[in-house]
Amino acid sequence: xxxxxxxxxxxxxxxxxxxxxxxxxxxxxxxxxxxxxxxxxxxxxxxxxxxxxxxxxxxxxxxxxxxxxxxxxxxxxxxxxxxxxxxxxxxxxxxxxxxxxxxxxxxxxxxxxxxxxxxxxxxxxxxxxxxxxxxxxxxxxxxxxxxxxxxxxxxxxxxxxxxxxxxxxxxxxxxxxxxxxxxxxxxxxxxxxxxxxxxxxxxxxxxxxxxxxxxxxxxxxxxxxxxxxxxxxxxxxxxxxxxxxxxxxxxxxxxxxxxxxxxxxxxxxxxxxxxxxxxxxxxxxxxxxxxxxxxxxxxxxxxxxxxxxxxxxxxxxxxxxxxxxxxxxxxxxxxxxxxxx
Amino acid sequence: xxxxxxxxxxxxxxxxxxxxxxxxxxxxxxxxxxxxxxxxxxxxxxxxxxxxxxxxxxxxxxxxxxxxxxxxxxxxxxxxxxxxxxxxxxxxxxxxxxxxxxxxxxxxxxxxxxxxxxxxxxxxxxxxxxxxxxxxxxxxxxxxxxxxxxxxxxxxxxxxxxxxxxxxxxxxxxxxxxxxxxxxxxxxxxxxxxxxxxxxxxxxxxxxxxxxxxxxxxxxxxxxxxxxxxxxxxxxxxxxxxxxxxxxxxxxxxxxxxxxxxxxxxxxxxxxxxxxxxxxxxxxxxxxxxxxxxxxxxxxxxxxxxxxxxxxxxxxxxxxxxxxxxxxxxxxxxxxxxxxxxxxxxxxxxxxxxxxxxx
Numbered sequence: 001x002x003x004x005x006x007x008x009x010x011x012x013x014x015x016x017x018x019x020x021x022x023x024x025x026x027x028x029x030x031x032x033x034x035x036x037x038x039x040x041x042x043x044x045x046x047x048x049x050x051x052x053x054x055x056x057x058x059x060x061x062x063x064x065x066x067x068x069x070x071x072x073x074x075x076x077x078x079x080x081x082x083x084x085x086x087x088x089x090x091x092x093x094x095x096x097x098x099x100x101x102x103x104x105x106x107x108x109x110x111x112x113x114x115x116x117x118x119x120x121x122x123x124x125x126x127x128x129x130x131x132x133x134x135x136x137x138x139x140x141x142x143x144x145x146x147x148x149x150x151x152x153x154x155x156x157x158x159x160x161x162x163x164x165x166x167x168x169x170x171x172x173x174x175x176x177x178x179x180x181x182x183x184x185x186x187x188x189x190x191x192x193x194x195x196x197x198x199x200x201x202x203x204x205x206x207x208x209x210x211x212x213x214x215x216x217x218x219x220x221x222x223x224x225x226x227x228x229x230x231x232x233x234x235x236x237x238x239x240x241x242x243x244x245x246x247x248x249x250x251x252x253x254x255x256x257x258x259x260x261x262x263x264x265x266x267x268x269x270x271x272x273x274x275x276x277x278x279x280x281x282x283x284x285x286x287x288x289x290x291x292x293x294x295x296x297x298x299x300x301x302x303x304x305x306x307x308x309x310x311x312x313x314x315x316x317x318x319x320x321x322x323x324x325x326x327x328x329x330x331x332x333x334x335x336x337x338x339x340x341x
Numbered sequence: 342x343x344x345x346x347x348x349x350x351x352x353x354x355x356x357x358x359x360x361x362x363x364x365x366x367x368x369x370x371x372x373x374x375x376x377x378x379x380x381x382x383x384x385x386x387x388x389x390x391x392x393x394x395x396x397x398x399x400x401x402x403x404x405x406x407x408x409x410x411x412x413x414x415x416x417x418x419x420x421x422x423x424x425x426x427x428x429x430x431x432x433x434x435x436x437x438x439x440x441x442x443x444x445x446x447x448x449x450x451x452x453x454x455x456x457x458x459x460x461x462x463x464x465x466x467x468x469x470x471x472x473x474x475x476x477x478x479x480x481x482x483x484x485x486x487x488x489x490x491x492x493x494x495x496x497x498x499x500x501x502x503x504x505x506x507x508x509x510x511x512x513x514x515x516x517x518x519x520x521x522x523x524x525x526x527x528x529x530x531x532x533x534x535x536x537x538x539x540x541x542x543x544x545x546x547x548x549x550x551x552x553x554x555x556x557x558x559x560x561x562x563x564x565x566x567x568x569x570x571x572x573x574x575x576x577x578x579x580x581x582x583x584x585x586x587x588x589x590x591x592x593x594x595x596x597x598x599x600x601x602x603x604x605x606x607x608x609x610x611x612x613x614x615x616x617x618x619x620x621x622x623x624x625x626x627x628x629x630x631x632x633x634x635x636x637x638x639x640x641x642x643x644x645x646x647x648x649x650x651x652x653x654x655x656x657x658x659x660x661x662x663x664x665x666x667x668x669x670x671x672x673x674x675x676x677x678x679x680x681x682x683x684x685x686x687x688x689x690x691x692x693x694x695x696x697x698x699x700x
Binding site: 100110156305 | 440445448462465467590639678
């Protein structure tokens with residue numbers, strides 16, 4: 001499977017926060033083969049471990065979050081419509097006339113109603129309706145309240161190696177992690193590697209905090225998406241797409257590990273730029289550093305556009321750089337010597 | 342070209358690339374669907390395709406045949422590329438009336454009917470939006486399309502200013518027993534598909550009609566310049582029926598008294614639109630014929646829109662005109678929703694009307 005195929009397959013799974021367990025079988029099938037062990041913890045974190053074969057080796061954590069933003073059914077209306085509420089920060093601007101999948105007792109297709117209303121205001125999400133083509137009575141059978149609703153997975157290859165679709169945040173980084181780890185023979189790993197597909201990032205970074213405590217790794221690489229530079233957000237300093245990995249400089253990440261990770265990338269000629277998130281990153285790096293007895297953490301990001309929409313855009317060259325970066329990171333003896341036990 | 346029927350025909354037509362002024366590809370498709378089952382085909386200078394079914398029945402006046410025009414527009418709403426930015430994005434104008442609230446995040450095909458590249462209408466991520474932006478529609482003029490190009494040079498190799506774009510939306514059947522359909526331009530294209538199926542039916546019919554029928558597949562129905570008026574000038578009909586899509590708003594948050602028409606209640610008969618009042622006699626005759634045939638019809642309880650019918654009605658010295666419409670929710674979006682039964686009702690009602698129409 002190519003990296004692009006793995007990205008599309010992983011991102012196509014429904015993993016709306018709170019429903020991560022519904023993807024367990026799919027994950028096992030797609031990436032289980034790259035690891036020695038897999039387990040799901042008490043809050044739905046999916047942990048995949050690849051052993052280096054040495055006793056007392058350091059434990060390296062590579063974290064990307066499994067969950068994606070989405071919706072949850074809150075009501076069933078006359079005429080076959082559902083009302084929903086957002087799970088995480090859903091961009092309501094993309095919803096009218098958008099297509100969704102309702103993960104009830106059966107998988108149902110739905111269209112978000114786009115009824116014209118006065119002025120130029122947007123309805124808040126709890127006033128939006130999903131058209132299902134079923135009657136109210138049928139829906140009461142098929143769709144229990146609380147049923148997760150995800151964007152319909154539609155992936156388009158754009159020009160110049162760009163890919164458009166849903167949930168690159170953050171399973172695209174997950175695909176890069178798996179690709180990078182899988183490329184290293186076990187005996188060349190700098191330690192045992194735990195790849196964590198963490199839960200509830202979009203709703204408060206609960207999963208990573210718990211997993212960090214439970215695993216107590218020696219050091220951690222967190223990978224998440226970041227905003228690529230777009231013309232209508234000039235007031236923000238954003239990473240231009242095509243810059244490779246965005247290595248985060250922040251007070252909440254470990255300064256030495258961050259610098260050493262840059263050395264590793266430089267040595268391998270893997271493109272990267274430094275992305276400044278001075279006092280907070282909006283990612284699991286915020287909580288992992290302080291999990292358990294504290295974990296030295298570095299954050300690498302993949303720049304994407306239109307985050308939290310059904311048509312996020314990534315650049316495959318950046319994704320490839322990220323996968324190569326992971327490969328170099330988990331092999332790095334230098335980092336393991338400093339941060340390993 | 343392969344012949345398509347029923348649902349396959351609707352799928353092909355819904356997916357065709359044919360915004361207003363760019364109907365050539367769809368016209369060739371329609372021509373291929375009907376050329377073996379009609380008595381004459383012409384294209385006029387406005388780009389309309391005119392398909393003739395000749396009368397032969399009892400009472401047919403060969404010297405001065407009565408003529409019925411049945412018109413359906415081929416075009417859909419879409420976009421025209423007006424600028425390639427230095428960063429390689431495309432700015433666009435909207436062709437037809439599209440609510441800007443349905444644009445963010447939509448997939449597009451950009452180019453023409455023979456060659457198109459993929460793109461998405463970009464949306465500034467929710468994290469970067471101001472409070473105002475989160476609750477108000479972005480005007481279409483501020484949006485841009487991302488085709489993956491990294492700069493203007495790369496974009497210019499793929500797209501030219503003046504290129505068209507349409508929603509990239511597949512045809513889906515869904516809901517209980519797959520009774521519902523979703524697609525772009527769905528209800529107006531399904532209306533045109535019904536005409537194709539009626540042409541085939543008439544051609545094979547045992548009893549010939551006592552009048553000529555001209556089916557017009559017209560251009561520019563979505564932008565107020567009606568190809569249908571030109572078709573009427575050419576055909577000089579005694580009567581005209583336009584067959585259209587119309588917007589249904591049968592949603593639970595719309596008060597019952599504000600619902601103009603419903604999916605499942607059959608063919609919509611508008612009494613009026615913003616352009617005109619339609620011929621009351623024709624509407625009465627249609628309602629009676631539908632009752633006899635057991636075909637569901639509904640009177641549209643609203644006068645929105647400005648269809649082709651008004652243009653035909655006011656052509657030449659005036660033409661008696663009415664409209665039949667297929668109801669569809671979320672008109673002029675990437676995801677129009679219509680009901681398969683309503684399509685069948687429309688097609689069969691048209692056949693019935695033609696068989697029994699008394700001039």
